[in-house]
Amino acid sequence: MRRRQRRALTAGVLATALAAAGLTASPADAQEKPAATVTGPRGTFTLITGDRVSVDAGGHPRIERGPGRARMRFVSSHEGGHQYVIPVDAMPMLRDGRLDRRLFDLTALGEFGYDDRTAELPLLVAYPENAAARARSAAGAARVRTDLPAAHALAVRAGLDDRVELWSSLTRGTSSTRTLAAGITHVWLDGKRRVSLDRSVPQIGAPTAWQAGFDGDGVTVGVLDTGIDADHPDFAGQIAAIHDFTGGNDPGDTVGHGTHVASTIVGSGAASGGRYRGVAPGAKLVVGKVCATTECQDSDIIAGMQWAAPQAKVINLSLGDTDTPALDPLETAVQDLSHRYGTLFVVAAGNEGKPKSVSTPASADDALAVAAVDPDDQRAYFSSRGPRVGDNHIKPEISAPGVDIVAAAPGGGYAPMSGTSMATPHVVGSAAILAGRHPDWSGAQLKAALMGSAKPADADSLYDQGAGRVDVGRAVAQPVAAEVAAIDFPVQRWPHADDTPFSRVIGYRNTGTAPVSLSLSVTPAPAGMITVSPATLVVPAGGRAEATVTVDTRVEATDGLYPGAVTATGAGDLRVRTPFALNREIESYDVQLDHTGRDGRPATEYETVAANLSTGEFTTLVGEPGGGTMRLPKGRYALYSTIHEGDVSTLLVQPVLDVRGPLTEALDARTARPVSLTVPQRDAAALSINVSANWNDNFRYPGVQLSGVSVADVFFGRIGPAVAAPEFAATLGVGLARPGRDGTFRNSPYTYDLAYVRQGDMFTGLTRKLSPKNLATVKTTYRSQSSTATATRFHRAASPGGPGPIGSSTSFDLPFHATEYYNTDGGIVWTSTFVEGDNLTTQESTFQAGKTYHQTWNVAPFGPTVAQPPAWSPLGYVGRDGDTISVVSPPLFGDASGRPASRDDLQVHYRLSRNGKEIATADGSYVDFPVPADKATYRLEATVTRGAPDTLSTSVSVAWTFTSAHTSKPEPLPLTTARPTPALDDTNTARAGRAMTIPVALDRHPGSAAAPNRTLGVSASFDDGRTWVALPVLHGAALIKHPRRPGFVSLRMTATDTAGNTVTQTIQRAYRIA
Missing domain, CATH: 2.60.40.10 (Immunoglobulins)
Structure with a gap:
């Protein structure tokens, strides 16, 4: 059996499935507000190592090393649509298959909801047989949730602050030779799987089997899913055992998926007069609730598997997640329990619809992977296709009806659903009937007989439908069966x-x-x-x-x-x-890759990747002493390698490797060179270095980045001679600052951010001597507004039309004054980000060498802004496309300089009215509101509050009115925001008892029909909004007289443009007075 690794329940095309899960009659006059679709942004991830990675809206990672890990290097990459950030000390265990790569897969962690908004990171810590106690000891401070003997693993939970200690407890050794501690064999992420009959039952020949006297009687089947409505009439007398493994002590089904699946297998059809009878109504059912929602924890699934396997002949798993070539915990459990009990696990293939997308655990050798077909036995468009990733093994292996399957729903009725989740129970019911015909058969024999008797599809459909559509009538009737299910x-x-x-x-x-x-x-x-x-x-x-x-x-x-x-x-x-x-095999060649360390010895700690620039397929070589051989089809490849030795890492890159025959490539770390920089401040030291290789094709192909904290830690160079590579760019980012007595760069009075981009070729080291005439100088003030009085700034560069490196990251106490130096080579655009507590503010800047600039950050008041919508959004911040009004996370805490700011941790409340009547509400950052096509007047309100440690803009609300009708293309809506700019000091404070003017800028939504302003009104409150005073406004500025007592000033602004669109925005505690 191959090495394999990963999960989601696989009810595909669940748009109709979930909507219909509660398919019950409603009064004819019942009206509901249209549902608003809400999604969330990307966030911050604390890895198992204790290192923290923050990902901005552009997908760029920022790394904060964990306690005691100040010199750790990292390799970041994009592979197969997933983004990885891997510390070097994890690589030896990843190479040996002992550590789950998903632990460093930011894409997967985000999909599972395992960012820092989740207090605990779920893990599976595997141990040798009969060694659970030793593993429990090695888990240290982590909370042990349960023992899972079927996977030889403990389910543990690691808190945010426990992960550095846990990493030290689970692992041993130095950075480049680190191993798992004694008594630990693997550490996996406890991931999540997602839940993926009147016509379909006759379609597979079940009535023929019934007529022969076989309906599953005497056979027990298992369903591990979202629970079951045990009171549904179709299950009367058929449930032998039921258990909740999700921790809720309630095996009921609030999703509808598990009830539907169970009904397809054993439902009596009692509530429909027999119309929606299941495939094997004579069978008994054991039900394990392993999914509280549409997401299912690996550890809960495994617990259910090891409970059900001794009781059931066949088990239904209509769930899964993305497969990789390595073996994961669920695949391990399928193999172990299949062999131990002779149980057949029938598993949904998944609903990705593309080649090589069969999910795990359907990918396990002994699982029977099920594809979906329509009533005409044609592959359903959503059904995942094979072959299996890594070895081209036959998957899926059989198919069954999975389109618009009507079966039991919670509450006593029925509902249609589509997906491989719905196809799978058809095969489970068929296996139950066949097991009743041959009670002494093992799961492997049942699998072989079902595949051997399936109705074949087209000649080229093996990787679409496997052996074909299940035909249980034929399986029961035929006296002959093959002893193997398939030949690889x-x-x-x-x-x-x-x-x-x-x-x-x-x-x-x-x-x-x-x-x-x-x-x-x-x-x-x-x-x-x-x-x-x-x-x-x-x-x-x-x-x-x-x-x-x-x-x-x-x-x-x-x-x-x-x-x-x-x-x-x-x-x-x-x-x-x-x-x-x-x-x-198509035309392919051996590519010998010889790896040499900087000491001249054969390298042992490395990872080398070749990515086909035509297909996007990856081939990886890891850790074979001195190198090894890749077998590559003829073509052009991106080739990169990271070699790690002690405290030093090397990145070697060949932008294009043209494979037309056998090749030998020397990957010699000694050919790489470091960075050598000279700057005016002699006490400057490197605080970060990032070198990356990028293939510019929308991240379909790999990008790799090596990150360190010292120029002595990171070397880089090209493999072999220069070649034409127009799609390639190398980037280098270096940050320098003055270290303090404690060795950190906190409160450094200056920083250097230097970025270099080389199109078409890889850097081999870099040497530069810099002076004020080839740098831009920025005199920067950072104001304070919260009680935390500390902040972090970091910088990222981008070259025109191409990629850019990540620059420095430093912390300081507020308020703070600093001098920042930037290079401007090649028209570099700098994006600066300021973080105070949970508040994040960004700005793009271009500079000219030799010039001095002044910037002030964290400038109150903080309020809504539509001035700088994201370039990727054709709707701007709020827009209409057809008959949908979409809200794209408009910043509600932009500073008075007009910079957008975000708060991922806060829920914004939206309220949409049409012609004076509320039609929808939603909470979130990204919202879609379906609306009627005809022209109407709309009012969109957004409200958000924030508390300690923030002391200013504690509540912000904005209300826009505008007219809108159906659009033929995406269009930004005509919005305006008001931006007051009072003169404040470095603590965002004005003098009490004094009068001053407050200029108010009005920013129109770019690309929209927002018109010039016609009226402006400003009011102030000195008692947190209990009473308001209208202020005189002249030439766009309000005149205010502050009371003598210290406190806060709240502001309310109203404006109307010449087209009749209006805005009203209120900022509680806009600034302080003292």
Whole structure:
């Protein structure tokens, strides 16, 4: 069995499924407000190592090293649509397959909701057999939730502040040689899986089996899902056992998925007069609730599996997640329990719809992976396709109806659902019927018989439907079955003129009372490539017989994958098909990669990746001493390698490796060079260095970044000679500052941020001597507004039309004055981010070398702004597309300089009215409101509050009115925001008892029909909004007289443009007076 790793319940196309889960009658006059769709932004992730990674809206990571890890280096990469940030001390265990790569997959962690808004990180800590106590000790401060013997693992939970200690407890050794502690074999992320009959039951031949006397009677099946409505009439007398593994002590089903699945298997159809009868109504049911919602914790699923396996002959798992070539905990549990109890796990293939997307644990060797078909036996468009990632094993293996399946819903009714989740119980019910026919058969025998009797689809459909659509009527009726479910032939390497023929034996067993004569054939395959003998085979009554399948890939034929089947036919329409897959390798070559460390010795700690620039497929080589060989199809590749030795890491890159024959590449760390920089301040020291390689194709292909804290830690260079690589760019970012006595850079009076981009080639080190004439100087003031009085600034660069590196990150006490130096090579654009507590403010800047600039940050009042919408949004911050009004996280705490600011931790409350009547409300950052097509007047209100440690802008609200009708394309809506700019000191304070003017700028929503302003009104409150005073306004400025007592000033502004659009915004505690 291969090494494999990952999860989601797989009810695909659940838009209709979940909407219909509560399909009950409503009064004809019942009206509901349209639902608003809400999504959330990306956030901050504290890794298992204790290091913290923050991801901005552009997907750029910022790393804060954990306590005691100040010198740790990191490798960041984009692979297969996922973003990874991996500390170097985790790489030896990742290389050995002992550590789950998802622990450093920011994309997966975000999808699972495992960012820092979740207090605990769920883990599975695996141990050798009978060594749970030792593993429990190694888990240290982490909370042990449960023991899972089926996976030989403890389910533990690591708090945000416990992870550095846990990492030290679970692992041993130095950075480049770190291993798991004694008594620990693996550490996995406790991920999540997602829940992925009147026509469909006859479609698979179940009534034929019933007529023969087999309906699952005497067989127990298991359903591990979202629970069950045990009071539904269709389950009367059929539930043998039920248990909740989610910690809620309530096995009921609030989602509807588990009830639907169970009904498809055993439902009696009592509530429908028998119309929606399940496949095996005579079977009994054990139900484990392993999903409290549509998401299911791995540890809960495993607990349910080990509970159900001793009781059930067949178990339904309509759940899954993205598969990788490594073995993950659920796949391990499937294999272990299948072998221990002879149980057959039938698992949904998934709903991704694309090649190589079959999910785990359907990907496990012993699982029966189920695809979905429509009523015409055609593959459902959403059904995941094979082959299995990593080894091209046949997956999915069988198909069943999965489109618009009507089955029981909570509450006593029925609902239609679509997905491979719905196809899977059809196969489970079929297996139960077959088990009733052959009670002594193992799960493996049931799998082979179901696949062998399936109705075949088109000749090229093996990786779409497996053996074909399940046909339980045929499975029950046929006396002969194959002993293997499928044949996986080994890869035949290119070229093929010298290939050696080989053979495999396939056995057939006859459970009947008379001998059966079989005619054997192979389809489809080029003449002579795959043959079977003898052509006629007699299988004795109650006995078995064997045939030999011979493969000879020397024949003239096109290279590539050949799916097919060995078909045995006999009298009375007997047919047994055994599918196979043969990979006659396309033109490919060995690429020898020799790795040498900086000490001249063969390197052992490295990871090397070749990414095909045409297909996006990755091939990885890790940790073989001195190197190894990659087998690569002919083509162009991105090649990069990180080599780690003690406290030093090296990044080597070949932007384009053209594979047209056998190659040997020397990846010698000694050819790489460091950064050497000279700046005017002699006490400056490096605080960060980031070097990256980027292939500019919207992240389809890899980007890799090596991050360190010292120029002595990081080396980089090109592999081999320069080649033409227009799609490639290398970036280098270095930050410098003055270290304090404690060795940190906190309160450094200056910083240098230096960014360099090289298009078409890789840097091999970099040397620069810098002076004020080739740098921009920015005199910066950072004001204070909260009681925390501390902040962090960090910088990122971008080159015009291309990528840019990450710069420095430093902390300081507020208020603070600093001098910041930036290079301007190649028109670099700098994005600066200021973080005070949970408040994050950003600004893009371009500078000219030799010039001095002045900037002031954290300037009150903080309020709404629509002045700088994200470039990626055609709707701006608020817009309309067709008949949907969308809110795209408008900043409600922008500073008085006009910079947008965000608060990911706060819920914004939105209220939408149409022609004076409220039509929808929502809480979130990103909201979609469906609206009628005709023209109307709308009022959109947004309100948000924040508390300690923030002392200013504690409550902000804005209300816009505008007219809108159906649009033919995305259009920003005509909004305006008011931006008051009073003169305040470094603590955002004005003098009590004094009069002053408050200029008010009005910012129109770019790209919208917002018109010039016509009226402006300003009011102030000195008692937190209990009473308001209208202020005189002249030439866009309000005149205010502060009371003598210290306190706060709140502001309310109203404006109307010449088109009649209005805005009213209120800022509680806009600034302080003293």
